[in-house]
Amino acid sequence: MLELALTHRSWAYEHGGAPHNERLEFLGDAILGQAVTVKLYADHPELPEGELAKRRAAVVSTTALAELARGLSLGDALRLGRGEELTGGRDKDSILADTVEAVIGAVFLSTDPATADRFVLDLVAPLFADPERFTVTLDPKTTLQQEAARRGLPHPPYSTEGTGPDHDRRYRSRVELDGIIGRGEGTSKKAAELAAARDAVTALRAGRRRARRGDA
Structure with missing residues (x-):
């Protein structure tokens, strides 16, 4: 499952249409969004819906997830096609962020919802701890x-x-x-x-x- 989460579609295309991580990414995006939304709702009863939505966007943004991916060195483990390899795909924000979501999806399918939720909250904890995350990132x-x-x-x-x-x-x-x-x-x-x-x-x-x- 982890290998699938780390397989970009460019690699799959070059290997006869092998499975790739986009379905896991779709699943992981939903799980990530739910876990972050619930945490923000519980932690900030004073904030209106609009402010909660902005904070959620700051945590689940492509840039924020790419930061997490670099911290985990996910780029080094990716299976990429030749074209992406030659154009720096291992450090592209979009590919790294998608991979983080795919890994979250893999964790969900490999364990259970409660474990996946804890995994997500542990993963994004550094983003919540950044004092400038919700000032610089919001606008x-x-x-x-x-x-x-x-x-x-x-x-x-x-x-x-x-x-x-x-x-x-x-x-x-x-x-x-x-x-x-x-x-x-x-x-x-x-x-x-x-x-x-x-x-x-x-x-x-x-x-x-x-x-x-x-x-x-």
């Missing part, structure tokens, strides 16, 4: 615009390009503010630009923290 484009205004600079422009066929379009975006460059990718232009803005805001805040410590 990073607005945060970046506010940062530009604070520095007396115009709104930062985004450069976004799409690649791949219509049924599997991937977008990469780049944004720059005051010498800081943010990059992101996603399955839509909006998702890629949000990821790029989040990357830039995170870098800007990290720079301020270093400056306060005297490291920069």
Whole structure:
């Protein structure tokens, strides 16, 4: 089951249409969303529905799940086709995030719902523990615009390009503010630009923290 969760469709295509992880990904996405939703509902009785939805989106986003995948070195274990291998598929946010969801689906099918729920909550615990997760991540484009205004600079422009066929379009975006460059990718232009803005805001805040410590 784990091997199936780590098998990308590009590998399956090159091996005679072998099974791949997209069905597990579909299942894992639902299990992840439920576990995170229940935790947020229980932990924050004071928050309205809209705020809960924003926080859930921050935890289950492609960027957040890709962070978790890198922490687990899932990219090293992926079974990828030659094309994805040559274009850096082992470190693509979209592939890594999908793999995390597939692993969650595999855990659910291999154990039981309660075990899968505990697995998900242990997995995403670092995301909930990040103090900036629910500030930077909720609306990073607005945060970046506010940062530009604070520095007396115009709104930062985004450069976004799409690649791949219509049924599997991937977008990469780049944004720059005051010498800081943010990059992101996603399955839509909006998702890629949000990821790029989040990357830039995170870098800007990290720079301020270093400056306060005297490291920069």
